[in-house]
Amino acid sequence: MSAGTIFLRQQNFIDVCYIVAFSLFIYGMSGLTGPRTAVRGNLIAATGMAIAIVATLLTPHVWDGSSTPWLIVLGLVLGTAIGLPAARRVHMTAMPQMVALFNGVGGGAVAIIAWVEYRHHFGGDYTLKTEIPSLFAAIVGSISFWGSNIAFGKLQAIIPSRPIKLPGQAIINGALFLIAVASAVILASGTHSQALFILGILVTAALLGNMVVLPIGGADMPVVISLLNAFTGLSAAATGIALNNTALIVGGMIVGASGTILTNLMAKAMNRSVPAIVAGGFGGEVAAPAGGEDTDRGPVKSTTPDDVAIQLSYARQVVIAPGYGMAVAQAQYAVRDLEKALEDKGVRVLFAIHPVAGRMPGHMNVLLAESQVPYDLLKEMDEVNPEFARTDVTLVIGANDVTNPAAKNEPGSPIYGMPILEVDRSKSVIVLKRSMASGFAGIDNPLFYEPETSMLFGDAKSSVSEITAAVEGL
Amino acid sequence: MTLVTDIAILVLAGFVGFAVISKIPNTLHTPLMSGTNAIHGIVVLGGLLLMHEAHGWLEHLLLVIAITFGMINIVGGFVVTDRMLEMFKRKPEPEPEPTGKGAEHEDAPQ
Numbered sequence: 001m002s003a004g005t006i007f008l009r010q011q012n013f014i015d016v017c018y019i020v021a022f023s024l025f026i027y028g029m030s031g032l033t034g035p036r037t038a039v040r041g042n043l044i045a046a047t048g049m050a051i052a053i054v055a056t057l058l059t060p061h062v063w064d065g066s067s068t069p070w071l072i073v074l075g076l077v078l079g080t081a082i083g084l085p086a087a088r089r090v091h092m093t094a095m096p097q098m099v100a101l102f103n104g105v106g107g108g109a110v111a112i113i114a115w116v117e118y119r120h121h122f123g124g125d126y127t128l129k130t131e132i133p134s135l136f137a138a139i140v141g142s143i144s145f146w147g148s149n150i151a152f153g154k155l156q157a158i159i160p161s162r163p164i165k166l167p168g169q170a171i172i173n174g175a176l177f178l179i180a181v182a183s184a185v186i187l188a189s190g191t192h193s194q195a196l197f198i199l200g201i202l203v204t205a206a207l208l209g210n211m212v213v214l215p216i217g218g219a220d221m222p223v224v225i226s227l228l229n230a231f232t233g234l235s236a237a238a239t240g241i242a243l244n245n246t247a248l249i250v251g252g253m254i255v256g257a258s259g260t261i262l263t264n265l266m267a268k269a270m271n272r273s274v275p276a277i278v279a280g281g282f283g284g285e286v287a288a289p290a291g292g293e294d295t296d297r298g299p300v301k302s303t304t305p306d307d308v309a310i311q312l313s314y315a316r317q318v319v320i321a322p323g324y325g326m327a328v329a330q331a332q333y334a335v336r337d338l339e340k341a342l343e344d345k346g347v348r349v350l351f352a353i354h355p356v357a358g359r360m361p362g363h364m365n366v367l368l369a370e371s372q373v374p375y376d377l378l379k380e381m382d383e384v385n386p387e388f389a390r391t392d393v394t395l396v397i398g399a400n401d402v403t404n405p406a407a408k409n410e411p412g413s414p415i416y417g418m419p420i421l422e423v424d425r426s427k428s429v430i431v432l433k434r435s436m437a438s439g440f441a442g443i444d445n446p447l448f449y450e451p452e453t454s455m456l457f458g459d460a461k462s463s464v465s466e467i468t469a470a471v472e473g474l
Numbered sequence: 475m476t477l478v479t480d481i482a483i484l485v486l487a488g489f490v491g492f493a494v495i496s497k498i499p500n501t502l503h504t505p506l507m508s509g510t511n512a513i514h515g516i517v518v519l520g521g522l523l524l525m526h527e528a529h530g531w532l533e534h535l536l537l538v539i540a541i542t543f544g545m546i547n548i549v550g551g552f553v554v555t556d557r558m559l560e561m562f563k564r565k566p567e568p569e570p571e572p573t574g575k576g577a578e579h580e581d582a583p584q
């Protein structure tokens with residue numbers, strides 16, 4: 001072994017690499033504050049990751065053993081071979097489930113590593129310093145893995161996205177959580193060496209992950225995804241403590257912090273607390289009273305693409321409020337064409353983006369960016385709400401609950417208090433919707449029955465294309 | 475390193491994370507999430523470090539799975555984030571320049 005190799009395999013050198021790696025993570029993430037620096041920021045963070053992996057592979061003894069090199073290379077190649085094409089091919093509309101899936105495999109890796117760590121050290125040098133963080137990682141990582149898989153299933157429509165609830169759910173969840181923690185304490189106190197306990201922890205945590213996410217409705221998904229992201233981050237940080245690895249601690253903790261911030265922002269945008277969301281979605285018991293009185297709301301006015309085109313063309317200002325329906329119908333390009341057609345007619349067009357529109361934080365922004373809607377036309381809720389009074393026509397495309405005036409006016413409504421896009425203040429509102437079915441919250445939307453509201457039923461993409469064609473023909 | 479050092483690093487990293495990430499605008503929340511998502515794939519290091527200590531087929535298999543999962547997380551996360559951010563980057567100039575790449579969607583007759 002040459003002097004150079006010996007130097008490379010020094011622990012100090014490895015540690016310095018880790019410091020460089022996590023500095024690059026932090027620097028890279030701070031690039032995300034603006035769209036111009038963001039691409040570079042992401043590349044910087046990726047470079048940090050590459051440095052951390054290479055440094056780890058240079059650590060003494062990592063390649064020891066006859067099968068070790070093959071297995072390491074197998075894992076690295078397999079992961080890249082699966083992850084790369086998946087990430088390249090996924091449609092922007094399918095992004096929430098992709099993020100959920102990537103988050104899930106991260107959580108799975110954490111749980112497995114904690115399990116192996118336990119198998120190695122138990123009975124020998126398994127000190128509390130290793131034990132507590134790895135048991136924490138086992139529980140939280142496993143919750144995150146299974147929870148993310150369920151979230152993926154719901155977003156991919158493999159599992160129905162309405163809340164699925166068992167009677168006494170809260171008690172069952174509490175009991176599962178207690179079992180997991182109790183098993184962890186028994187293990188940590190060091191009296192029982194049985195492998196069964198660690199399996200018990202992993203299995204109860206898995207059940208808990210399923211049980212916590214199943215009752216959560218589609219509309220709460222932005223909160224859930226950010227929460228699970230935070231969980232995986234924190235469990236990775238715990239693994240870092242167990243393994244004495246600074247890169248893991250810092251990397252995991254940054255994710256934990258960002259996930260926590262996002263979770264709180266999303267929950268605030270829905271005027272709900274995180275515990276309330278985790279305890280179960282809308283649509284169960286709460287929606288029943290609101291549904292009982294909806295029959296006498298009055299008639300709904302429906303309209304045609306040609307009428308909408310005339311209304312839009314002669315407006316001075318039009319606001320488009322997109323929601324998850326736009327993503328489902330993949331209507332973002334059609335919407336962009338409409339925006340251009342209207343702009344050519346001299347109409348001012350703005351986009352109103354509610355923080356929880358869609359299924360993950362910032363979902364609508366990504367779709368509209370994909371279709372190249374100019375960045376400065378996208379207005380956040382606080383910015384756009386004063387604009388509605390000056391708006392001639394508001395076009396609601398596949399959004400429901402985030403425009404529901406009941407959140408302002410009906411104290412009995414389950415979403416009362418949630419900040420909304422105040423579309424009902426514009427001179428007229430046109431709602432594009434597939435049918436009169438209620439949104440995820442299962443709550444009737446009085447907006448649809450307002451005299452100034454008209455409904456255009458049908459697939460969002462074809463409706464928008466028809467409107468655009470009519471506008472261009474005028 | 476002692477437990478206290480590790481916890482100190484953990485706490486400081488938490489503060490740094492909060493400070494950096496609270497400045498990120500709503501518009502970029504999805505890329506932020508998928509970017510940080512990629513970062514927690516760093517747990518792959520754990521799998522790499524433990525492999526040579528593994529005994530028996532079960533542990534080897536588990537660690538191969540862990541490394542695979544971690545790499546899916548890392549590679550997928552960064553690539554997806556890059557794709558998203560590329561779309562945001564060419565945003566600020568709406569019309570002036572003749573449209574560059576990704577223009578195939580707007581060549582429809584005006």
